[in-house]
Amino acid sequence: MTTPLGKAPLAIRGLTDEQYGRVIRPGDAEYDLARAVYAGDVDREPAVILRPRTAAQVALAVALARATGLDLAVRSGGHSAAGHGVCDAGVVIDLVDMRGLEIDVDAGTAWAEAGISAGEYTSIAAEHGLATGFGDGTTVGLGGFTLGGGIGYLTRKHGMTVDDLLAAEIVTADGELLSVDEHDHPDLFWAIRGGGGNFGVVTRFKFRLHELDGVYGGMMVLPVTAPILEAVIAEAEAAPDELSTIVNVWTAPPFPFVPEEYHGKPIILAMLCYAGPAAAGKVVVDRFRAIAPPLADMVKAMPYPGMFPPADPLAHPIIAARNMFLDRVDLATAETILDHVTASSAMVAGAQLRVLGGAMARVAVEATAFAHRRSKVMAHLTAVYADPAEADLHETWVEGLMTAIRQSDSGAYVNFVAHAGQEQIRSAIYPGATGERLARIKARYDPTNLFRSNHNIVPATG
Ligand SMILES: Cc1cc2nc3c(=O)[nH]c(=O)nc-3n(C[C@H](O)[C@H](O)[C@H](O)COP(=O)(O)OP(=O)(O)OC[C@H]3O[C@@H](n4cnc5c(N)ncnc54)[C@H](O)[C@@H]3O)c2cc1C
Known part of the structure; x- marks a missing residue:
């Protein structure tokens, strides 16, 4: 069942593809397919699904969610077990149309847009005899996968996916596009290597590639x-x-x-x-x-x-x-x-x-x-x-x-993890000093908790 367009909040009725990439609303032919996520028990009806093609369009979408006060969900591959990539009556930023991959064979690095799947990246990199380790699912999105850490077939040999993450570009809650690495915004770079989608929308990742013939x-x-x-x-x-x-x-x-x-x-x-x-x-x-x-x-x-x-x-x-x-x-x-x-x-x-x-x-x-x-x-x-x-x-x-x-x-x-309350998030997923540091960084980059459709890190107070 889909919500009739007439019930969509006024603020999202005039959005155009030109501004936001693709705009999908209740009643559109693609709407039901676009709101479906991997988890078969999740059936949510967002007010609008935005499919940006550029970081500037992502920033505009973040600004829209902030200005309207609507709930916001961010999605790359839609494989979250809790269905965090979709929300009811809010804005979904879906990165499926941002799937570019630039491989620098000489440098052994790759810039990947967040919407590419692990399988697509792996196949393209393999054409050069190169690999970055992701998990065991081809259709899993690089966005959510990498931000959680990434454990897969190359983990014992080369470490987790975040151990091969060299830099990222991220649109934060205030709509700014930041380049982060060990030197620029090192606190944010630390947080996105395991802290999930709590800190902004990552538009691109820079990964290390390893030689791997087979x-x-x-x-x-x-x-x-x-x-x-x-x-x-x-x-x-x-x-x-x-x-x-x-x-x-x-x-x-x-x-x-x-x-x-x-x-x-x-x-x-x-x-x-x-x-x-x-x-x-x-x-x-x-x-x-x-x-x-x-x-x-x-x-x-x-x-x-x-x-x-x-x-x-x-x-x-x-x-x-x-x-x-x-x-x-x-x-x-x-x-x-x-x-x-x-x-x-x-x-x-x-x-x-x-x-x-x-x-x-x-x-x-x-x-x-x-x-x-x-x-x-x-x-x-x-x-x-x-x-x-x-x-x-x-x-x-x-x-x-x-x-x-x-x-x-x-x-x-x-x-x-599928569903987890604050107690489990702070004691099991992000225990001790990890959770405390994440909460302080969250307070700095997302003090109003705009990015909360995730295993949420509540901003530290005081
Ligand atoms: C079949 C299957 C196999 C799997 N195999 C593995 C495995 O081998 N190893 C492993 O470690 N994990 C594995 N996973 C778990 C997987 O890593 C997580 O479900 C991951 O969150 C999926 O990422 P996604 O982008 O597809 O999901 P989404 O549902 O799109 O996103 C998941 C979370 O990340 C956030 N997010 C997504 N993209 C962005 C972005 N660009 N910027 C900011 N926030 C973002 C979302 O808001 C949401 O909170 C598997 C899952 C499935 C269903």
Whole structure:
């Protein structure tokens, strides 16, 4: 259902494409598609969606939100689990038409507009034998992804995405376009490396590129028991930094490459990415093959973009999710995960375990606004379901699993957190000194909290 145009606030009725880029209002043919976000349970109706093409148009859009007092949401790829990229009855700044990418091969750097997707950037950079590490989703937007920190297939080798961020351009709440880096506005540059979209609209990022001719990587499906899961995580931890591993312990979807007798039952679906010579990668990956005979083995030498299978840009799954870090995946933890996964009635339920460490952990905790450098394993717990009436059932399941495997690390990673109150934001996502510093920087650049459709950092007072 869409709001009739007649109900749109007066202030936004006269906006033109010429001023703002594209202007999409309720009633326009594109409106329903443009307001949809990845999260399938989010159904919001903004008063207007602005699709700027230039930083000047972004500044004008920010000024409009400020002047009208309407709510403001900023969106790059629309993949926020909480649907932060869209708001009801307010202004959405959608950067989808700002997807330029300039690669300087000699300097090993790239300027990317914030609306480009991780997959688009990765494919273009790979044509030059270069890469910046993003996550495992092709359609995820660079904007939200980078601002939260960025953990992916090159994290143990080269660090987080923000560790390759060299500079950015950002329109702040007062409409000014600032260039930020280690020397100019270093406080703001620190804050946007993990602090999310709290400080303004980033229009462009400058990234470091790494030489990467290809990887030894892909998907390996293994049967799962608690000892197998414990052994897989132990191998991933013991592996050299070249290997970044994402281990999904899931009830198997009916994928053609998974034997039918496993459909609906727990399996390990591991994504392995060795960013180095294929021969060395094979030696490392063979250790996983030796844990149990794989049910499917697609790990091989391939171009880096091969790590990203094509994704449906129109997918809108409903997911109950919790994010947390674990100190270790021992036998007891593995057993608990398997018991819970087996008991779930969701379409697909499971735990995604990402072994951290390597280059990511060698950066000082206080160097960026991402506070969890020393965490060992990130666990992202999910239940995917179709019927919104089942929400309570799956939320209870996912909360129960989180409680059952909780260890000493009480942190959470902003990019994967769905709904969080102020207590969780300040204690788990931005704990201690990180949260305090972010609140002071927020007070300086966004004292009225214009940018609040996010995991919000409340401006410090006094
Ligand atoms: C399928 C899938 C795979 C994923 N894989 C990974 C992964 O491997 N690693 C990982 O770290 N994360 C991963 N994520 C999480 C992802 O990084 C976050 O959801 C991220 O916020 C998405 O960015 P976006 O631009 O697509 O989202 P949006 O919903 O557009 O934005 C998310 C947040 O960032 C803000 N924002 C977006 N763009 C800007 C901008 N230009 N300026 C200021 N604020 C902005 C928004 O206001 C919002 O608060 C994944 C998510 C999905 C759905």
